[in-house]
Amino acid sequence: MSACVLHIDIDAFFASVEQLRNPLLRGQPVAVGSGVIASASYEARRYGLRAGMPLRQARQLCPALRILQGHAPIYRCFSERIFALCEAYSPAIETYLDEAYCDWSGTERLYPDPGAVADEIRRRVREETGLTVTAGVGRNRMLAKMVSKSVKPNGLRLLRAEEEEDFIRGLPVGRLPGVGPRTERLLEKLNIRTIDEMRSLSRDSLRRMLGAPGLILYDRCRGRDTQPVSALEIPRSIRRETSFHEPTIDPGALEGTLYYLTERAAKTARQLRLKARQLGVKVRATDDWEDQSIRKLQAPTCRDSELFAAAVSLLRQLHTRRVALRLVGVVLTGLVADNGLEQLDLFAEGDRIATPSGQEHACQHSRRRSELRLLEHLDQIRDRYGYSSVVCGRSLHLLGKLEQDDHGFVLRTSSLTQ
Numbered sequence: 001m002s003a004c005v006l007h008i009d010i011d012a013f014f015a016s017v018e019q020l021r022n023p024l025l026r027g028q029p030v031a032v033g034s035g036v037i038a039s040a041s042y043e044a045r046r047y048g049l050r051a052g053m054p055l056r057q058a059r060q061l062c063p064a065l066r067i068l069q070g071h072a073p074i075y076r077c078f079s080e081r082i083f084a085l086c087e088a089y090s091p092a093i094e095t096y097l098d099e100a101y102c103d104w105s106g107t108e109r110l111y112p113d114p115g116a117v118a119d120e121i122r123r124r125v126r127e128e129t130g131l132t133v134t135a136g137v138g139r140n141r142m143l144a145k146m147v148s149k150s151v152k153p154n155g156l157r158l159l160r161a162e163e164e165e166d167f168i169r170g171l172p173v174g175r176l177p178g179v180g181p182r183t184e185r186l187l188e189k190l191n192i193r194t195i196d197e198m199r200s201l202s203r204d205s206l207r208r209m210l211g212a213p214g215l216i217l218y219d220r221c222r223g224r225d226t227q228p229v230s231a232l233e234i235p236r237s238i239r240r241e242t243s244f245h246e247p248t249i250d251p252g253a254l255e256g257t258l259y260y261l262t263e264r265a266a267k268t269a270r271q272l273r274l275k276a277r278q279l280g281v282k283v284r285a286t287d288d289w290e291d292q293s294i295r296k297l298q299a300p301t302c303r304d305s306e307l308f309a310a311a312v313s314l315l316r317q318l319h320t321r322r323v324a325l326r327l328v329g330v331v332l333t334g335l336v337a338d339n340g341l342e343q344l345d346l347f348a349e350g351d352r353i354a355t356p357s358g359q360e361h362a363c364q365h366s367r368r369r370s371e372l373r374l375l376e377h378l379d380q381i382r383d384r385y386g387y388s389s390v391v392c393g394r395s396l397h398l399l400g401k402l403e404q405d406d407h408g409f410v411l412r413t414s415s416l417t418q
């Protein structure tokens with residue numbers, strides 16, 4: 001097996017940690033979240049509960065449900081320990097919140113039996129953290145993830161080359177990475193419900209139906225995936241949102257929280273070397289009224305000031321009723337790779353200065369470059385000394401109102417799941 005990828009998935013991560021911390025919760029239906037479920041134990045999933053489901057609906061389906069707000073710093077400690085174990089066995093590793101990809105390509109002499117190594121990692125994770133993980137080993141990252149999902153929870157499967165066709169052909173089309181609910185509904189209208197049936201569509205047909213993603217799906221439904229481990233795919237969005245500890249109508253608290261969420265989302269975009277072309281804001285009030293709006297930005301950006309200017313404008317546009325809000329969120333969409341190039345606005349009045357000779361020179365580029373350098377330094381400081389080492393902008397309004405730890409303000413609803 002020249003190319004070999006291990007996919008590790010922590011089972012019911014947040015809920016499992018809470019059950020581990022409190023033995024009385026073991027074997028009980030548990031959900032972590034505020035407003036909506038961020039993580040549900042497998043006991044809760046038997047009642048149809050799932051991530052993203054409103055807690056009010058979850059209580060109706062499972063009256064015995066135990067609901068916890070969660071402890072983001074504790075979850076980080078567990079995930080960092082598990083990923084450190086994976087790194088000890090892997091030349092290259094790509095990590096997310098509750099899953100990791102380990103590239104074992106070229107390690108045949110070191111790992112003649114990849115399945116045995118995966119099982120050893122699972123055993124060590126259980127012994128050293130008390131959590132269970134599901135592992136899948138495949139020729140590429142896509143197959144590794146698909147096979148691990150087929151044996152959850154606490155399972156292990158090695159998908160050999162001769163087994164790939166039988167495994168992938170009969171799966172529902174919705175199990176193929178990149179096929180979301182909208183694409184799945186579109187394919188169902190064509191009576192295409194399995195991956196094997198999807199193969200009947202030509203490359204050109206998928207391109208006309210879905211655009212560039214259709215070309216990727218043409219290869220993926222045939223088991224081909226060229227995405228390497230450690231090079232992140234561009235996500236569809238970067239979302240950060242939280243519920244308030246107490247509903248509020250205070251502009252300082254609302255805009256301070258929005259600024260904090262925006263700068264956290266912007267920092268993630270910079271880490272992934274991405275820019276956003278659109279920004280959206282979401283609000284939810286105490287009377288369960290909810291609204292959101294998305295705005296196209298003048299140019300793709302990952303700068304805090306430009307993103308927050310759009311965010312606060314949308315917040316003021318949405319929050320026009322005198323009713324307290326219990327949730328606010330921001331989302332960056334239309335993400336594109338940051339190639340270091342700038343598109344200047346020739347008609348931005350505030351970005352020009354006049355020289356004594358009367359000639360105008362655009363200072364827009366230098367101003368933006370200066371801000372970007374400042375943000376890069378702030379990111380480095382926060383990475384080294386903790387996010388709370390620097391508090392700036394409107395998030396200063398949160399000082400003294402919210403607790404802080406090394407990872408920043410302690411929010412009621414963790415942004416980790418976004």
